[in-house]
Amino acid sequence: MKDKLFCSVKEAKVKYTNVLKLAKQMTHNFHGLVQSQRGLAEALTDLGMKSPELQNEFNHNAESQRSLVHNGEALLEALNFFTSNLTTLVHKTVEDSIVTVKAYESARIKYDAYRTDLESTQTGPITSASAVKAEKAKQQFDVQKEKFDRLRDDLAIKLRFLEEKKVYSLFTII
Secondary structure, eight states: OHHHHHHHHHHHHHHHHHHHHHHHHHHHHHHHHHHHHHHHHHHHHHHHHHOGGGHHHHHHHHHHHHHHHHHHHHHHHHHHHHHHHHHHIIIIIIHHHHHHHHHHHHHHHHHHHHHHHHHHHTSSOOOHHHHHHHHHHHHHHHHHHHHHHHHHHHHHHHHHHHHHHHHHHHHSOO
16 A cells, blocks of 8 residues: 555656646746737837837837736736745655655554564463563554554645645646
């Protein structure tokens, strides 16, 4: 189960990293478009002042470009917010989930080992030495079980948080 979980989180990271790359590229390209529109608006305004016979047409087109710049800047803000959230998702939330999955897997392996040790001490004849060994194995098992249970709970919370963050990050722009 864990290997599938680990692969799933890693695959999600790859996919979201690609979305982040594309979103950053789109933001960069759109920023260039908005700057071009701003320059075009200024050039049209300048031409309108120098060509009185076409002043109305130049001013109308310049105003259209300024309106596009204004709306483009609003979209840029949304894109920047989106990429910021996605950056946090990819580089913080997913990474944290991967670390937790790895810790969980390590704790699960240790838990299984201590459980096997405990079971092996409980089979066979009971002597004072085996009773001491069984008690020590039980204590170690209990400590590892507690750690394993805590990590399992942490993992469940982090995976739920990861899902919530994915939804929030992806739909904040819409």
